[in-house]
Amino acid sequence: MRPTLRTGMTLTVILLLFLAFNLVWVGKIPNIRWDFSQGKTHTLSPQVRQLLASLENPVDLYYFNAHDSPGRSYTLKRYGKRIEDRLMEYEKAAKGMINLHLIDPMPFSEDAYKARLFGLDDNAGFMGLIGTRAGYGAQRIESFSLDREPLLEYEISHLIYKLQHPERPAIGLLSGLAMGESAGRLLKELQRHFNLVNLGASTERVPEQVKTLMVVHPQALPEQSLYAVEQFVLKGGKLMAFIDPFSEQSSNTPSANTRLTDLLAAWGIQMPANKFLLDHRYAASHTPVKGKFTVQHPGRLNLPRQAMNTGDPSTWKLNNVTVSSSGVLFRRQKGRTTLTPLLQSSLQSELQETDRLASATELDSTADEASSQTQRHVIAARIEGPAYSAFLDDVEGQPAAVQKAAQIHVVVVADTDLLTDQVNSPAPDSNTLFILNTLDNLSASDVLTNIRPHASTQRSPNRLERMRDSAVHAYTQKATELEQRLLRTEHEWQMLRTTEVQLGSQTVDTTTQLVALNKERLRLPMELHALKAEAYAQVHRLEFAIKMLVALAIPLMLCLVAWVVFLCNRRRRLQASVALY
Numbered sequence: 001m002r003p004t005l006r007t008g009m010t011l012t013v014i015l016l017l018f019l020a021f022n023l024v025w026v027g028k029i030p031n032i033r034w035d036f037s038q039g040k041t042h043t044l045s046p047q048v049r050q051l052l053a054s055l056e057n058p059v060d061l062y063y064f065n066a067h068d069s070p071g072r073s074y075t076l077k078r079y080g081k082r083i084e085d086r087l088m089e090y091e092k093a094a095k096g097m098i099n100l101h102l103i104d105p106m107p108f109s110e111d112a113y114k115a116r117l118f119g120l121d122d123n124a125g126f127m128g129l130i131g132t133r134a135g136y137g138a139q140r141i142e143s144f145s146l147d148r149e150p151l152l153e154y155e156i157s158h159l160i161y162k163l164q165h166p167e168r169p170a171i172g173l174l175s176g177l178a179m180g181e182s183a184g185r186l187l188k189e190l191q192r193h194f195n196l197v198n199l200g201a202s203t204e205r206v207p208e209q210v211k212t213l214m215v216v217h218p219q220a221l222p223e224q225s226l227y228a229v230e231q232f233v234l235k236g237g238k239l240m241a242f243i244d245p246f247s248e249q250s251s252n253t254p255s256a257n258t259r260l261t262d263l264l265a266a267w268g269i270q271m272p273a274n275k276f277l278l279d280h281r282y283a284a285s286h287t288p289v290k291g292k293f294t295v296q297h298p299g300r301l302n303l304p305r306q307a308m309n310t311g312d313p314s315t316w317k318l319n320n321v322t323v324s325s326s327g328v329l330f331r332r333q334k335g336r337t338t339l340t341p342l343l344q345s346s347l348q349s350e351l352q353e354t355d356r357l358a359s360a361t362e363l364d365s366t367a368d369e370a371s372s373q374t375q376r377h378v379i380a381a382r383i384e385g386p387a388y389s390a391f392l393d394d395v396e397g398q399p400a401a402v403q404k405a406a407q408i409h410v411v412v413v414a415d416t417d418l419l420t421d422q423v424n425s426p427a428p429d430s431n432t433l434f435i436l437n438t439l440d441n442l443s444a445s446d447v448l449t450n451i452r453p454h455a456s457t458q459r460s461p462n463r464l465e466r467m468r469d470s471a472v473h474a475y476t477q478k479a480t481e482l483e484q485r486l487l488r489t490e491h492e493w494q495m496l497r498t499t500e501v502q503l504g505s506q507t508v509d510t511t512t513q514l515v516a517l518n519k520e521r522l523r524l525p526m527e528l529h530a531l532k533a534e535a536y537a538q539v540h541r542l543e544f545a546i547k548m549l550v551a552l553a554i555p556l557m558l559c560l561v562a563w564v565v566f567l568c569n570r571r572r573r574l575q576a577s578v579a580l581y
Contacts, residue, residue: 044089044153047450051157052090054447055097059163062101062130063087064115069125079146080127087129090156098160129156133163150311150453158313161448169443170195172210174203174229176220177249183419189432190214194439201225206232212443215241217249217416218260226259227391227401230266234389234405238442240435244416245327246276246354262390264412267383268335271414274354276325277377281346282307284322300324300423301345303379309342311453312382314411314438319429325354326415328377337385337408342438345377380413409449411438464546467539475535479528486524493517 065080066072072080084102091100105111105126112126120128121143129141139159148155171194179187190196197210204224206213215221215229218241233239243260264270276299283298301323308315321343328351331339388404417423424431441449493514 044086044093045451047447047452048090048153048157049093051161051447051451052094052097055094055160055164057133057164058097058099059160060099060101060132061087061090061160062103062132064103064105064111064120064126064128064130066125066127067104071124072127073124076124076127076146079144079149083127083144083152086152087156090160129159131159131163133166136163136166139163145317147305147310148316151313151316154313154448154451154453155316157448157451158444161444165445168193168195169212169440170197170210171439171443172197172199172206172213174199174201174206174213174215174218174221174225176201176217177247177416179216179419182249183421183424185421185426186419186424186432186435189436190439193436194443204228206237210237212238212439213240214439215239216419217242217244217247218263219243219247223259226263230263230390231402233267233408233410234387234402236405238409240411240413240438240442242413242416242419243271243327244325244414245271245273246325247416248325249416249420259390265332265335266390267387267408267410267412268332268337268385269339269381269383269412270330270332271327271412272330272351275327275351276354277301277323277328277345277349277379277414278352279345279349281348301326303343303345307344307346309340309344312340312342313441313453314342314380314382314434316437317429318433318437320425320427321431321434322418322423322425323379323415324417324423326379326417328379329381329412329414330378337383337387339378340382340384341378341380342382342411343378343380343413343434345379347376349375349377351377379415380411383410383412384408409442411442464539464542467542471535471539475532478531478535482524482528482531486521486528489517489520489524493521 063084065084067077067080087100087102091098103111103115105115112122115126115128115130116122118130118138118140119142120126120130120140123143126143128143131139139162141155141159144152144155171190173190173196187196197207199206201220202222202225205228213229213232218226218229221229229239229241243264261270261273278298279301280298282301282303284300284302303321303323305315305319308318308321323343328345329339331337384407386404386406387408389401391401418431419435
């Protein structure tokens with residue numbers, strides 16, 4: 001048999017066997033997957049499997065993912081596929097209790113219409129989830145965000161949990177301040193999302209139907225109420241407390257409550273009673289006198305995403321939190337609880353005496369000061385772990401005390417002014433959302449709250465990334481002064497231009513100054529550009545070398561393969577000719 005024919009028959013048999021294997025056996029092979037990622041980020045956690053095992057009613061999940069949306073980046077497309085894989089894992093682990101529907105809505109299609117009808121976001125193409133349960137309203141995730149990837153499991157599990165438990169949880173409100181007028185917007189949202197139970201300031205016992213408690217300014221509460229709060233926490237209740245060294249809502253702020261100090265110490269934390277936080281980086285705008293210029297008030301802080309623990313459910317979909325004259329939280333050295341920061345200041349922050357807030361003069365001088373410290377301070381934190389009672393003796397008229405607990409669940413915020421309408425922005429992603437997220441998480445059952453965010457997989461930076469970081473640092477250090485000079489020059493130039501138009505008698509002097517300022521404002525950007533080019537020179541050279549290597553590597557490899565094939569064919573022909581003769 002000729003070699004060519006024998007080779008062709010062999011390839012044909014291999015092809016037929018391959019097709020037969022795919023048609024007959026592939027469907028019978030079990031779907032085996034290995035997760036080699038650090039922290040098993042692509043595997044359902046045991047807590048999620050516990051939630052899925054507890055499902056009592058079937059639910060339908062509709063995942064809308066516009067794969068071919070023109071406004072979607074490649075990274076977002078990959079994230080959409082990861083969400084799809086994760087949802088399929090949910091469906092498989094639920095064992096028939098979840099029916100997953102994967103939908104790729106085309107523009108102007110009926111699926112796209114339904115997605116908009118349910119309120120899904122279409123800014124970069126649909127990538128949202130709708131959940132339904134027979135006889136109940138639908139739940140939705142408007143859009144999955146890459147920034148919230150550590151919370152992906154919590155987002156999906158939260159939607160499923162809400163479908164199984166549509167009832168509003170009971171939240172007890174115990175306040176040492178009159179919140180009816182000052183925090184009306186927040187109270188309205190609390191009543192809309194929860195069954196809000198208002199407790200009097202002299203409450204001696206938390207009702208049994210209340211499993212989650214919100215306490216505001218406990219410094220003003222009597223000892224019996226603090227005892228009731230402590231016993232509620234030690235017996236397994238969950239608490240969100242707002243404490244403040246200087247509450248702007250109360251003109252007569254009480255002195256430091258020693259019982260509250262002892263209570264915080266029993267939970268493993270402390271808050272200086274006469275210190276408030278300044279932050280020159282996150283300082284908000286402030287107008288000390290009506291009609292004057294707006295200045296930065298470092299006592300009122302606009303905390304961006306960088307100041308938040310983005311891996312905690314309390315910051316879910318949150319973009320900004322505003323606090324005013326807030327305190328700070330410290331973990332006691334001998335405390336046994338775990339303090340997880342939720343909100344923090346920047347490195348340009350420091351503590352000042354609350355007496356300085358008493359007068360406008362002191363406040364203005366405070367705003368002009370610059371911080372020499374480089375320390376981040378905790379404004380809000382989640383406290384978990386073992387705790388003991390701060391009341392060594394039973395309080396008169398109260399039942400016998402529980403002396404310790406193996407696990408407490410408390411969230412402490414060192415500010416009460418963030419609750420007020422004056423500080424609380426009406427934006428849907430600010431203070432109110434932070435409070436709603438936290439209370440919603442605390443009021444859920446342990447099967448949901450035990451679901452922890454996956455730690456984002458952080459790889460070590462490569463040489464190019466390190467060079468970029470070094471270039472940014474070098475450029476920032478040298479460019480700061482030039483940028484400030486440019487801003488001042490631009491401001492003076494704009495002011496003089498206005499003067500020239502309004503007052504013609506000063507044309508000669510103003511024009512001379514304008515020419516000098518104009519030269520300066522044109523020269524400084526050129527210096528900044530040259531400075532940037534110098535700082536990034538090595539980075540650009542390495543990037544060019546990498547591009548050339550990538551561009552030439554494949555052609556060179558193909559040429560090498562072709563050369564090897566040519567040599568092999570030539571050698572074979574030579575051997576054949578030698579054998580022939």
